[in-house]
Amino acid sequence: MGGKKQEKKSFRSKIAAVKRYLPLYFMMLPAMAYLLINNYLPMSGLVLAFKKYRARDGIWGSEWVGFKNFSFLLKNKELPILFRNTIGYNICFIIVNMVLGVILAILITEIRNQKFRKFAQSSILFPFVVSIIIVSYMVRGFLDPEAGLMNHILEAMGRDPVSWYDVSKYWPGILIFVNTWKSVGYGCILYISAILGIDASLFESASLDGANKFQKIWYITLPFLKPTVITVALLSIGKIFNSDFGLFYQVPQGSGLITNVTQTIDTFVYKALTTHSDIGMSAAASFFQSVIGFLLVMIFNAITNKISKENALF
Incomplete structure (x- = not known):
């Protein structure tokens, strides 16, 4: 009973x-409905990576070709350049956005005026919500060979104008700068949230012990930011084989003279898709990127688990 x-x-x-x-x-x-419709239901389309898709036959009726679609990407002579650009830029983006995001978050949380702090937070996040198409026109306003602001500044300094969209050596710096301006705010807001969650009594105790501002940041703020930084880094590593399509396609304005430093896996596949209309090939490239991203997350999470188990994702 x-x-x-x-x-x-x-x-x-x-x-x-x-x-x-x-x-x-x-x-x-x-x-949950968004995740189901946008993230999980489309997974059934992964089968396209292994088929020669024909619209009249549909997804399930199209011919099965195995790994043939993957050969388009893996046997392409431009593959080393695509890998170099995709991975290299993403590593730079992760490092620059992380370091600058932490610095800005610490500086913003040190602002005592609440209204100015809110203004700073809104300002740092605003570029993140701006359409990349608008950003591409803003960049064009600076770099236009004839009417661009940068060439006017160079002429005022007595230097020759530069045809920015024809010279590849400037574009790694330009793309990193544009990505940082647009994306650093998102991570910065996450770091600000983590800093504001730190118990204020810890800083008060440190002040009583004679700690200066730098010591408080080094021994209190940064250790408490560690879990957030690791989480953001792991999520970013999962996308290291993917690129911001808008950044690499819209901002360079499709200039063919600088493709050696602006073309990534995503832009290459898009151009090939528009040329050959091979959906299976595009699906294979996306599947390949997802698998590599998943493996990288698992590897780096395992490393994190060994070094600092409490900060690992799982």
């Missing part, structure tokens, strides 16, 4: 918990 009463009590407590959190479950439904 006692066991049955205990089971009924446990069941009632579970029902009460469900009723208590029911509003939160309803709030979660739109996000």
Whole structure:
């Protein structure tokens, strides 16, 4: 009898918990629906990577070709350049955005005026929500060979104007700068949230012990930022074989003279898709990128697990 009463009590407590959190479950439904429709249902299309897709036959009726679609990318003579650009830029983006994001987050949280702090937070995040198409026109306004601001500045300094869209050596710096300006705000907001979550008594205790501002940052702020930094880094590493298509396609304005430093796997596949209309080839490239990204996340998470188990994702 006692066991049955205990089971009924446990069941009632579970029902009460469900009723208590029911509003939160309803709030979660739109996000779950988005993930299901946008992230999980399209996974059935992965089969296209192994088929010669024909619209009249449909996905399931198209001819199975195995790994033939992957040979388009893996046997391409431009593959070393594509890998160099895709991975190299992403490594630079991760390092620059992480370091600059942490520095800006610390500086913003040191602002005592609440209104100015909110303004700084909004300003740093604003570029993140700006369309990359608008950004490409802004860059064009600076770099246009005839009417661009940069050439006007060079002429005022007595130097010859530069045809920016024809000279590849400037573009690694340009792309890193544009990506940093547009993306650093997102990580910065995450770091600010982590800093604001630190117990204020720790800083007060450090002040009583005679610690200066730099020592507080080094021994309190940065250690508490460590889990957030590791999480952001691991998520970024998962996308290291993917590139920001808008950044590498829209910003260079499709200039063919600088493709050796602006073409990545994504832009190459897009151009090949528009030329050959081979959907299976495009699906194979995306599948390849996803698999490599997954493996990298698993490897780096395992390394993190060995070094600092409490900061690993799983």
